[in-house]
Amino acid sequence: MEELVRAGLAAAEKAGALYADVRVIAPQRYEHLAVRNGEATALTYSSRSGLGVRVRTRGSWGFATASGVEAATVRDAARLAVRVARAAEGPKAPALPVTSEPGPSNGRYQSRMKLDPFEIPREEKLALLTDAERALHVAAEVKNGHTSFQAWEEVKWFGSSEGVHYRSRIVHVGAGADATAISGGDVQRRSFPNSFGGDYGQAGFEFVRSLDLVGNAEKTGREAVALLNAPPCPASTTTIVLASDQLALQVHESVGHAVELDRILAWEAGFAGTSWVAADDIGKLTYGSPAMNIRADASEPGGLGTFGWDDEGTPARSTPIVKSGKLVGVLSSKETASRVGLSESGGTARAEGFHRAPLVRMTNVNLEAGDASMDELLEGVADGIFFSTNRSWSIDDKRLNFQFGCEVGRRILKGELGPMVRNPIYSGMTPEFWRSMDLVGDESTWHLWGLPNCGKGQPVQSAHVGHGAPVARFRNVSVRGG
Amino acid sequence: MPAVAESKAQATLERLFDLLPARLDADARLTGERFGTMRFATGRIHQPQFESATGLSLRVYEGGRLGTATTDEFTKEGLRRLIEQARSLARVAPPEERFPGFPSAPDRRARAVPFSRPTASITPERLGDLASRAIEKANEKVKGARVSGAFHAGSEWIAVANSAGLRGFTQRSVAQASVLIERPEADPPVSGWSELADWDASRIDPEKLSLDAAGKVARRAPESIAAGSYRVVLGPCAVSELISSLGYLGFSGHGEQEGWSCLKSERGKAAFPSSVDLRDDGTSERSLPQGIDYEGSPKRPTPLIDSGVVGDAVTDLVTAGRLGRSPSGHGLPPESPWGDFGPIPTQLLLGAGDASVDELVKETRQGILVNRFHYVRVVHPGRAVLTGMTRDGTYRIEKGEVVAPVCNLRFTESILSTLKSVELVGKEARRFSDERGFVSVTCPAILAGSFTFTSSTLF
Numbered sequence: 001m002e003e004l005v006r007a008g009l010a011a012a013e014k015a016g017a018l019y020a021d022v023r024v025i026a027p028q029r030y031e032h033l034a035v036r037n038g039e040a041t042a043l044t045y046s047s048r049s050g051l052g053v054r055v056r057t058r059g060s061w062g063f064a065t066a067s068g069v070e071a072a073t074v075r076d077a078a079r080l081a082v083r084v085a086r087a088a089e090g091p092k093a094p095a096l097p098v099t100s101e102p103g104p105s106n107g108r109y110q111s112r113m114k115l116d117p118f119e120i121p122r123e124e125k126l127a128l129l130t131d132a133e134r135a136l137h138v139a140a141e142v143k144n145g146h147t148s149f150q151a152w153e154e155v156k157w158f159g160s161s162e163g164v165h166y167r168s169r170i171v172h173v174g175a176g177a178d179a180t181a182i183s184g185g186d187v188q189r190r191s192f193p194n195s196f197g198g199d200y201g202q203a204g205f206e207f208v209r210s211l212d213l214v215g216n217a218e219k220t221g222r223e224a225v226a227l228l229n230a231p232p233c234p235a236s237t238t239t240i241v242l243a244s245d246q247l248a249l250q251v252h253e254s255v256g257h258a259v260e261l262d263r264i265l266a267w268e269a270g271f272a273g274t275s276w277v278a279a280d281d282i283g284k285l286t287y288g289s290p291a292m293n294i295r296a297d298a299s300e301p302g303g304l305g306t307f308g309w310d311d312e313g314t315p316a317r318s319t320p321i322v323k324s325g326k327l328v329g330v331l332s333s334k335e336t337a338s339r340v341g342l343s344e345s346g347g348t349a350r351a352e353g354f355h356r357a358p359l360v361r362m363t364n365v366n367l368e369a370g371d372a373s374m375d376e377l378l379e380g381v382a383d384g385i386f387f388s389t390n391r392s393w394s395i396d397d398k399r400l401n402f403q404f405g406c407e408v409g410r411r412i413l414k415g416e417l418g419p420m421v422r423n424p425i426y427s428g429m430t431p432e433f434w435r436s437m438d439l440v441g442d443e444s445t446w447h448l449w450g451l452p453n454c455g456k457g458q459p460v461q462s463a464h465v466g467h468g469a470p471v472a473r474f475r476n477v478s479v480r481g482g
Numbered sequence: 483m484p485a486v487a488e489s490k491a492q493a494t495l496e497r498l499f500d501l502l503p504a505r506l507d508a509d510a511r512l513t514g515e516r517f518g519t520m521r522f523a524t525g526r527i528h529q530p531q532f533e534s535a536t537g538l539s540l541r542v543y544e545g546g547r548l549g550t551a552t553t554d555e556f557t558k559e560g561l562r563r564l565i566e567q568a569r570s571l572a573r574v575a576p577p578e579e580r581f582p583g584f585p586s587a588p589d590r591r592a593r594a595v596p597f598s599r600p601t602a603s604i605t606p607e608r609l610g611d612l613a614s615r616a617i618e619k620a621n622e623k624v625k626g627a628r629v630s631g632a633f634h635a636g637s638e639w640i641a642v643a644n645s646a647g648l649r650g651f652t653q654r655s656v657a658q659a660s661v662l663i664e665r666p667e668a669d670p671p672v673s674g675w676s677e678l679a680d681w682d683a684s685r686i687d688p689e690k691l692s693l694d695a696a697g698k699v700a701r702r703a704p705e706s707i708a709a710g711s712y713r714v715v716l717g718p719c720a721v722s723e724l725i726s727s728l729g730y731l732g733f734s735g736h737g738e739q740e741g742w743s744c745l746k747s748e749r750g751k752a753a754f755p756s757s758v759d760l761r762d763d764g765t766s767e768r769s770l771p772q773g774i775d776y777e778g779s780p781k782r783p784t785p786l787i788d789s790g791v792v793g794d795a796v797t798d799l800v801t802a803g804r805l806g807r808s809p810s811g812h813g814l815p816p817e818s819p820w821g822d823f824g825p826i827p828t829q830l831l832l833g834a835g836d837a838s839v840d841e842l843v844k845e846t847r848q849g850i851l852v853n854r855f856h857y858v859r860v861v862h863p864g865r866a867v868l869t870g871m872t873r874d875g876t877y878r879i880e881k882g883e884v885v886a887p888v889c890n891l892r893f894t895e896s897i898l899s900t901l902k903s904v905e906l907v908g909k910e911a912r913r914f915s916d917e918r919g920f921v922s923v924t925c926p927a928i929l930a931g932s933f934t935f936t937s938s939t940l941f
Contacts (some may be wrong), residue, residue, distance in 0.1 A: 032817075035576060036740070039804075041824075043571040044817040046552040047563075050535065063531035067554045080532055080606075088520060088530035090614060104487065126574045143741045182741050187864030267523040270630030270662045273856065273873075356532050393862045393893070396871040401892055401939035403869050406860050410579035427892070427937055458521050458632045459917050460527070478937075482861045482894070 001026060001167075005159035007071050008053050011078035011139050014162060017055035017085070017396055019098075020078065021160040021312060024051045025354040026069050029118060029152070033125055034148035035133045041356050042148070050354040053311075054079040057085040059093025063357040066455035097338040099345050100343070104163030105315055109308025111171040112301070113204025117151040118171075120205045125149050125204075128213060129175075135217035136179040141225045144180040147196050147213060149173075152464070154353070164313030172304055172464055173329040174450060175199030175208045177217050181224040188422060190240070192406055194245045195390050198475035199452025199465070201302045205281075223408060226420055232407045232481030233424035240477045241377055244441075245407055247389045248449040248467035251367050255294055255429040256465070257456075258399035259321055261336035261346075262360040271458050272418070273397025276430065279329065280342040285327040288434030291370055294332055296324040298347060300365035303466030304450040305363030312358055314347035320367065325435070333360050352461035360456045362446065366468030370440025377439055377452075384412040385479050387424055392482075395430075403427040424482040433474060441470035488651050491641035498540065498561050499643060499718060502538035507543040508568070509584050511643035511776050511815060512536070515916060517636030517656075518604055520613040525621065525629045527613050530771025532606060539817045540570045543583065545577035549801070550816045580803040580903040585779070586646040592780035595764070595771035598682040601655040602637030609633055610681075612659070616688035621661045623696035631661040635683045641777035650780075652773035656919030657683035661695040662874060670941035671886060672890060675854050675874035679915035681770050698853050700887030705887045706938055712739055712848030714933040715879065716900075718912040722834065722923040723855045723870070724897045725760065729827045729921070731866045731897070733762075733786055735801030735812070736824030738794075744898060746864035748792040754901045759833030760787040762796065765836040766809070769829035770915055770922040777813030784810055786827060787901075815856045832925035835907030842906055842929045844882040850891070850935070851877040851884055861894060869894040871939065891935040903931035 005022045012020035026049035034042040051066040052073050062085025063075040093113065129147040136145035152172045158222055159165045176198015178191040193199045193211055201207045262268055263275045300306055300318035309315050321329045328426035332342060333349035335392060349358035378386075409424030410417045448468040455462055491512045498510055514536040518568075521529040539552040539918035549571025553564045595879035612633045620629040639653040653756050654710070657680050664673040678686050710747075731736070737743030745753070752823065764772045764781030777799055785793045797805060798813035801824055843851060853875030861867040872890045908926035915922035 033571075038576055039578060040548060040575045041736075042817075043548065043575050044541075044552070045567045045571060046569075046817055048552070050554070059528065060530065063529075065531070065533040065535070067535045067537070084518075084530045084532050084606040086608035088527035088613075090527075090610075122570060122574045126576075130576060143743050173868065179738070180742060182864070183863065185747070187862070199924045209879045258893065265524070266628060266664075266666070267528055269523055269628065269664060270521070270632060270660060274666075288503060293907075301843075355717060357531055376803070378575065392859045392869060394857045394859045394869045394871065395941045396875055396890060396892070397856050397941075398941065401890075401893060401937060403870065403894070405869075425861070429940070444584075457534075459517070459519055459634070460529075482867060 001157040003070060004071060004074050005124055008074035008078045009161050011075040012053060012055045012082060015079045015082035017057060017082050019099055020162050021054050021076065022051065023311060023354055024069055024157045025049060025154055027155060028093040028096045028353055029144060029153040030149045031118065033129060035129045036146045038146055044107040047165060051077060052112065052354040053081045054357055055081045055085055056096060058087055058095050060089035063087065065355040066451035070356045073434050080323040093211055097194065098334040099338045099343065101344050105313065106165045108310065109168040111169060111202050113171060114184055115205040117155060117173045117205040128233035132177050132213035132217045135214055136221040138179060139225045141181040141183050141228060142179050142221050143182040147177045149175045149208060150197065158313060162311045166309050167200040168308050170307060172200055173205065174198050174452060175211055175213060177220055177246065179215045179221040181228050182279040183228045183455040186228055188224050190220045190224040191389055192216045194449060195407065196451065196453055200304055200344050200452050202304060202306050203302055227408060229423045230420040230422040233385060233421040234380045235478060235480035237476055237478050239473065239475050240380045240472045241384065241386045241412060241477060243388035244445060244447045244469045244471055245389050245449060246387050247367065247469040247472055249393060251365060252451060252468055253393060253395045254399055254402055256365040259331055260360045261330045261340065264330065265336060265339060265418045272456050276398040276400045282330060284329060286325055287322045288325045289437045290324050290325045291437055291440045292325045292434055293368040294365060295320050295368065296348065296363050296365045300448065300466060303448055304464035306464040310347045311351045312349040314345045319346050323385040331360050331362060331458055336360055343345055350463060352463060356461045359461065361463045362454065363464040364466035364468065367470065369443045369470045371442050372439045373442060374445060374471060377441055377471055378417065381412045381415055385409040385424060386412055386417060387426060400430050402430065424479065425482045426477050426479045428477055436475045438475055439473040441472055444453050445471040485556060486788045492649060494556055495643040497639060499645065499853050501561050501565060502702060507584055507830060508540060509777060510538065510540045512538045512641045513638060514639050515636065515638040517634060518609045519632060519634045520607060520609045521632040522613050522617055523630040525617055527610060539562050539815060540568045541816050543581060544569060544572045546577045546579055547572045548578050548581065549575055553932045559614045565941050567899050581915055582645040582799060582803040583708055584646045585648055587648055590771040592650060593765045594679055595773045596767045597653055598655040601635050601657050601683040604635040604683060609635055612688045616661050616692045619689040619692035620696060624663050628664040628666055634658045634673045640776060642774060644778065648778045650774045650778035652772060654772045654919060655681045656770055656916050657686050658915055658919065659686050659691055661691045663695045663699050665699060668789045670704055672700040672704060672887060673874045677914060679770060679913045694785065696865050704887035704889045709935045709937050710912045711932050713846045714930050715846050715851045715902045715927060716930060717853045718925050719854045719914060720913040721835050721925045723858045723923055723930055725832055726921055727828055727858060727868055728866065728897050731863055733795045734826045735795050735797040739801055739804050742863055743795060744864055745792050751792055752789040752790045753792050753903050754787060756789040757835055757907045758787055758901050758904055761785045761831050762827035762829055763831055764829040766831060766832055768924050770919040775813040776815045779809050779811040779813060796825045818830060828921045830923045832911050834911045834926045836909050837906045838934060839908060839927055840929055842877055842908055843884055845906055845929055846879045846881050847878045850934050851879055854928055864896040867894065868897060889941055894932060894936040896933045900930045900933055905929045905931050
């Protein structure tokens with residue numbers, strides 16, 4: 001494969017590229033097993049291989065991909081990538097700026113795991129899913145039980161004309177269970193350990209076993225049924241406490257995307273949108289309260305956003321984004337960093353598979369833990385709402401106005417968790433919301449979540465990202481029932 | 483794809499079936515795609531790419547159980563590994579007792595559908611030219627504007643075969659384009675958007691697209707208005723978001739079987755005004771046509787809402803078996819993430835009425851005109867409650883006229899309530915799709931008597 005990479009680089013140079021990088025992914029494997037009401041909804045295994053060649057001419061990037069890993073294929077893709085760049089740059093295109101970074105940087109990266117998920121017998125994986133799915137059906141109202149397991153493997157050879165060459169093998173796994181209770185026209189769902197198919201990590205099958213889907217299924221089913229009879233979430237402006245799973249998504253939507261430098265530069269305006277943050281806000285903007293500390297860390301063990309190098313060859317970095325409430329950094333690539341005068345890329349140029357070009361993506365964007373215990377987070381809240389497990393999410397194209405619905409709410413009454421409420425929704429504006437965060441949970445409330453479905457780019461790419469988040473408390477938030 | 487390549491695809495499928503054990507029930511799909519994208523932002527093309535891929539998926543039905551595997555390795559060894567993977571999955575699968583088996587031949591012939599060879603084989607130079615012309619026209623029309631968008635074009639072909647003797651082939655050409663024109667220096671910033679999809683790239687005029695987007699850019703600062711329930715004119719782009727959501731919330735075969743479909747209790751009833759007419763039709767030249775589905779069933783016109791009366795959910799082989807029906811021709815690749823949604827309508831056509839946009843605005847009297855929605859998500863699937871933001875051209879209507887731009891609003895509303903309150907339907911339908919033309923919606927503007935906005939944003 002090394003030779004293939006070098007053949008692609010040579011072909012790109014011969015065709016006139018000033019810079020090229022080649023990614024050969026062989027194999028790219030995916031296994032998805034899912035059971036719903038005792039029947040299979042997904043029992044699939046896929047194994048693909050292919051390559052992507054990205055080039056830079058004076059005034060444009062060009063990218064071309066193909067299935068297969070033959071020398072002729074990579075040479076064709078390299079020539080096509082140069083042709084695409086030439087067709088895009090036009091006669092008067094100014095030279096593209098990119099950061100100039102020390103190199104070369106070579107090596108290997110491999111996911112740490114105890115049990116290779118692709119080596120675990122499928123009988124064992126299916127037995128776990130069917131047992132857990134059966135256990136979700138605690139009452140007649142549970143009309144749908146659903147359990148799933150997913151595993152991804154990507155073996156990648158990367159080389160660039162700047163002399164970066166690396167090989168990596170990254171494995172992600174995840175699993176989850178959810179119960180849907182239906183009665184009288186109402187539909188309520190509870191998921192374990194999170195929605196979006198559960199929780200995910202860069203790990204082996206030991207991660208899936210540790211979730212104990214079977215042991216947690218009965219409680220999940222009972223909560224779905226209980227929600228059918230729970231009162232609706234009352235409407236008010238009040239104190240809310242967000243569980244770690246929901247806060248992870250809040251970080252993702254209202255911080256992670258907002259600090260992507262390509263969005264800030266309006267490169268995503270035509271699709272996902274821009275940002276309320278400006279490039280010259282770095283070091284000046286008060287993003288949130290002094291309790292807010294966020295870091296993008298591609299070296300966090302076990303994260304979906306953890307790797308050795310990004311997809312343009314920058315080594316994994318850990319970058320402070322928000323420090324004591326102040327914006328101090330952004331997510332960037334070599335070109336975006338250069339355009340705002342940063343000396344180096346943040347190392348967050350990532351691509352989905354071989355058939356997509358790298359974009360500025362999140363890595364593990366983590367809200368750091370504070371020092372409050374769970375009891376302290378609830379203490380002093382006379383009447384508030386505890387939100388857990390996302391059900392719906394939406395935010396405007398500058399990442400300001402957001403609305404999140406959760407699977408379950410709990411009243412907080414006189415400093416203690418009270419009864420469930422159904423269809424809880426909270427909404428707000430990003431800066432006001434983060435500035436209202438007055439207490440952040442300690443390490444015991446912090447969890448690194450995996451999100452395997454972050455959509456961005458055209459053609460759209462689905463990225464795997466990580467978010468560590470504690471439990472945290474916010475004041476004066478608008479809540480209601482959906 | 484030339485006929486010789488079609489026969490090559492079928493030959494690969496024959497080689498696969500030759501390797502299958504005798505009497506093993508199976509179906510297989512060999513798909514290929516070639517697409518180009520010229521994405522532009524801040525007035526320059528910044529992410530151009532061309533991609534091609536082929537993939538083979540095999541689904542076996544063995545011992546009453548299904549298993550699916552995919553590969554892009556077409557050697558004898560690769561095909562053998564594919565068969566082993568699919569069989570190994572089927573061996574451990576829960577039983578699928580109601581699976582009807584693979585059909586020997588469809589009960590109807592696939593119709594020939596429109597296909598544009600120049601679109602399928604579009605060159606980087608041609609795509610770059612389309613994008614550049616759109617940028618140029620936008621800059622000419624709105625001085626100092628920030629221009630973004632994308633032009634996508636290409637094709638997908640699908641060859642299907644099964645162990646009962648079915649053989650099928652179709653190809654789909656797709657062009658999809660969008661232009662966003664912003665004036666970010668305005669306070670608050672203003673913008674306009676236009677979008678179009680077609681199976682023939684030559685019918686997308688980049689200059690016209692930019693002119694349309696420019697016409698949506700407000701000439702003065704938007705004002706904030708209070709959240710609340712308003713009469714609305716939803717432009718075709720906004721309507722397409724609601725209709726595509728209704729497609730899977732109301733007409734998914736899984737939703738029907740599992741009981742969460744928002745229309746489960748409405749089948750056969752006149753739930754909507756008679757002006758609401760929705761069908762799915764992969765054979766229509768007004769959609770992005772595709773002759774067969776991914777199981778080889780021919781596409782056909784499928785009424786979903788017939789003059790206000792709600793029709794059945796759509797099915798593939800698995801859901802048809804579970805529901806005791808015939809498959810409706812909506813099989814998706816069983817290995818794709820969409821497989822979890824089950825069969826959904828993918829070529830939606832909302833019937834046009836006879837009102838011009840001016841007439842819709844006039845009849846609204848007082849309300850809001852929405853060009854486009856952003857980030858639409860499901861709040862409550864059973865009631866089809868969605869939330870999302872307006873974007874790129876939202877205006878206040880007073881005394882039957884568009885009078886002023888307004889800051890973007892968040893809606894939280896049930897699609898069912900919106901469709902129930904439809905008073906008038908526009909006469910000009912427009913076609914929209916995702917960038918690869920997987921789901922297309924062709925629809926006009928509508929006037930809805932009630933639509934709930936729950937908050938607003940700063941721009």
